Amino acid sequence: MKFVSPLSDTDLQALMEAYVHAEKPALRRRAHAIVLSHKRYSINQISDILAVTRETVSLWFDAWEADGLEGLRDKARPGRPALYDARDRERLQALVAEHPHQIKAVQARLQQETGKSSCTATVKRALKKSGV
Incomplete structure (x- = not known):
């Protein structure tokens, strides 16, 4: 059977913090899997619990x-850069506040x-x- 190496108190605390408070659900799930392995759950049991x-x-x-914990985080994915930066999005919010039901007018004004x-x-x- 495959288990993770025994965790130090520091590692266990970091994993529990990620499991409870991480912003991304994927990181929470992965941290949970490592904690379960530390508690001697088998891979089959963990895969059943987490439905993977x-x-x-x-x-x-x-x-x-x-x-370690960095290995559990999502890797950067390639993609097109965002068209609008933070300043453009702030202006967009202001335009929507002025014309809340006219998205095409807002779009034209922003352009x-x-x-x-x-x-x-x-x-x-x-x-x-x-x-918004």
């Missing part, structure tokens, strides 16, 4: 052994002010990212 494959749990163990062309879906994503 045995291979996934094994990969999490390997990542923990190699890089006029910034020179950045986008579709309404991009404007909505920017608003969502800003918490």
Whole structure:
């Protein structure tokens, strides 16, 4: 049977902190798996509890052994850079406050002010990212 190496009190405390308070659900789940292994749950039991494959749990163990808590975090993924920066999103929020039910008018005004062309879906994503 495969288990993680015995955890120090510091490691266990860091994992419990990540399990309870981490922003990303994936990190919470991975930290939970390591804690369960420390408590001598088998890979099969952990995969059943977390509803993932045995291979996934094994990969999490390997990542923990190699890089500790950093190994459990999501890796950066390639993608297109955001069109609107923080200042643009602030202006977008102000425009929406002025014209709350006119997304196309807001989009046109933002394009006029910034020179950045986008579709309404991009404007909505920017608003969502800003918490609106």
